[in-house]
Amino acid sequence: MAAVAAQCVRGALRQRYPLMSFSLRTSPRLLCVATQQKNSGQNLEDDQTQSQNEQKVEPSSAEKRLTEEKVKLEEQLKEVTDKYKRALADAENVRQRSQKLVEEAKLYGIQSFCKDLLEVADILEKATESVPKEEIKDENPHLKSLYEGLVMTEVQIQKVFKKHGLLRLDPVGAKFDPYEHEALFHAPMEGKEPGTIALVSKIGYKLHGRTLRPALVGVVKDP
Numbered sequence: 001m002a003a004v005a006a007q008c009v010r011g012a013l014r015q016r017y018p019l020m021s022f023s024l025r026t027s028p029r030l031l032c033v034a035t036q037q038k039n040s041g042q043n044l045e046d047d048q049t050q051s052q053n054e055q056k057v058e059p060s061s062a063e064k065r066l067t068e069e070k071v072k073l074e075e076q077l078k079e080v081t082d083k084y085k086r087a088l089a090d091a092e093n094v095r096q097r098s099q100k101l102v103e104e105a106k107l108y109g110i111q112s113f114c115k116d117l118l119e120v121a122d123i124l125e126k127a128t129e130s131v132p133k134e135e136i137k138d139e140n141p142h143l144k145s146l147y148e149g150l151v152m153t154e155v156q157i158q159k160v161f162k163k164h165g166l167l168r169l170d171p172v173g174a175k176f177d178p179y180e181h182e183a184l185f186h187a188p189m190e191g192k193e194p195g196t197i198a199l200v201s202k203i204g205y206k207l208h209g210r211t212l213r214p215a216l217v218g219v220v221k222d223p
Contacts, residue, residue, distance in 0.1 A: 174196065179211060192220040
């Protein structure tokens with residue numbers, strides 16, 4: 001009788017509240033789905049925790065050896081690279097120095113020969129200056145021809161000097177330069193600026209910008 005009464009009550013409720021009957025039918029299923037989702041979430045968290053624990057596991061001895069060998073090889077590579085760069089720099093410096101020496105040898109290889117020729121040029125200049133200018137006349141053709149020959153020879157030798165980079169230093173009136181001039185004396189001279197060259201006793205020469213022989217000069221000093 002009780003079962004029949006309960007069934008009648010449920011029937012009446014279903015007829016009056018149909019939504020309640022749907023809720024009563026579906027609630028167990030929803031509870032089952034929720035339970036499964038909860039279990040799945042717990043399983044996912046367990047998997048993540050296990051993965052993190054596996055990642056925290058210390059590397060094996062073989063991995064340690066490989067890591068140490070890698071570090072050692074990287075250091076050796078860096079050292080070899082530095083040595084290679086230094087060797088390249090040294091080789092480039094040697095090449096540049098050798099090239100400079102070759103160029104200087106080309107420019108100044110005739111330096112000793114030029115010094116010897118300077119003595120010849122000095123003799124020609126003195127010979128030309130020693131000829132009395134008043135004696136150079138048509139009435140004295142031999143002396144005139146000799147003088148003209150000396151002048152032509154002196155001009156020609158100066159052309160040869162210039163062709164090979166050898167230039168005269170005749171610094172009268174210029175400032176005294178110890179790299180190009182050699183002072184024979186210092187003397188006060190009226191109307192001359194102190195420190196300038198008043199007299200050139202012997203002509204100097206420069207070979208490609210380098211002083212081959214300094215000019216022998218007299219320098220003006222303060223009175």
